[in-house]
Amino acid sequence: MVVKKFVSRVLFYVVIALLLVFFMLPMLWIVLAPFDASPSLTIKLPDFSTGNFSELWHNPYALRSLLNALIISLGTMALVLVFGALASYALSRVRVPGRDALLYALLLLSSIVSGTAAMVPIFLLMTNVHLIDSQLGVVLVMTGGLLPAAIFILKDFMDATPRSYEESAKVFGASPLQILRHVVIPIARPGLATIAVWALVNAWGNFLVPFILLRSADKYPAAVVMYTFYTEGGQPKLGLISAFSLMYSIPVVIAYLVVSRRYGFRFHGGIKS
Structure with missing residues (x-):
């Protein structure tokens, strides 16, 4: 034995x-x-x-694409957090007929209807609202794709907030937005931090949406610019790809380490005294 x-x-x-x-x-x-x-x-x-990094430094689009990716990712993350927190709090506190069915339907449809399948109607919509070749259009499209899952996850954090805390805040004259800001969000901060990193990573690594909606090379994010590091014969330039991949991965790793150190991706929290 x-x-x-x-x-x-x-x-x-x-x-x-x-x-x-x-x-x-x-x-x-x-x-x-x-x-x-x-x-x-x-x-x-x-x-x-250091020749690979030197070549990237002199590339007119490489470093700019990292800034573009940061703008698009942070914009998407901010919208997902704001609208996700507001929507999940409202769905948690207001009894709407068919609320749970609506949440599951949104999550199911967002999983079934992938970005690839929806790109034709999305492209037509962005064309009609004149957001083709606009980073704002890319942010809005990616926000719409991430919101259903974010709302579904954040609702559990909102449900876990004791209503007695909110009632105590109402006694002192707090408005609904003040209650959300000072009572609910401190409890849900670990969940919000997790959703923030999740949205950042999804937007940071998204290739299809910016590739289809953007036309100007100086607006491309890093995921699209990396596609250009190939020779005319289709052979990869391994030096540029490896150096750019290292630079490309650093922001996401930093975001993960910061949130992991602060919250540990633990799904619980508390109100500060």
Whole structure:
């Protein structure tokens, strides 16, 4: 029995080690390849060079695309948080006939009708409202795609807020918006932080929407500009792709670490005294 347990534990650790190696190899490539003068698809110690970053620095669209991606992602995140918090709070507190069915229908439809299937009507809509080649149009489209799931998730946080807190605030003359700001949101902050990172990551990595709605190269986000790092024959420029991928991943990693350190992605919170 002891030998059997020992063998099982060894096999368990071997499997875990293999999984770690499997997931770590792409990370090692992203870290090492940007500093290699002649990178390949294999992982090796780099022949140290900063030429890839220098070429990106002189690229007229590379660094600008990171700023564009930041503008689009932050704009989408802000709208998702504001409208998601307001809508979920309203649905949590107001008894609307068919409320739960509406929430599940929105979530189901947003999952079934993917962005690819909806791009033709979305493109026609953006054309009619003159938002083609506009970053605002991209932000609005991505916000609409993310809102159903955000509302569905945030409603649970709003439901968890004790109504006695709100009633106490009403006694002191607080308005509904003040109650939402000073009572409900402090409790729901871990959920809002999680939704913020989720919306940021989805908008940051979205390729299809900006690729179809934007026409000017100087408005492209990083996900679209990375598509241009290929030769005329279709061969990838591994040096540029690896260096740009490293720069591209840093903002999302920072956002994750900040929120994880502050909240740990724990779905609970409390009101500060």
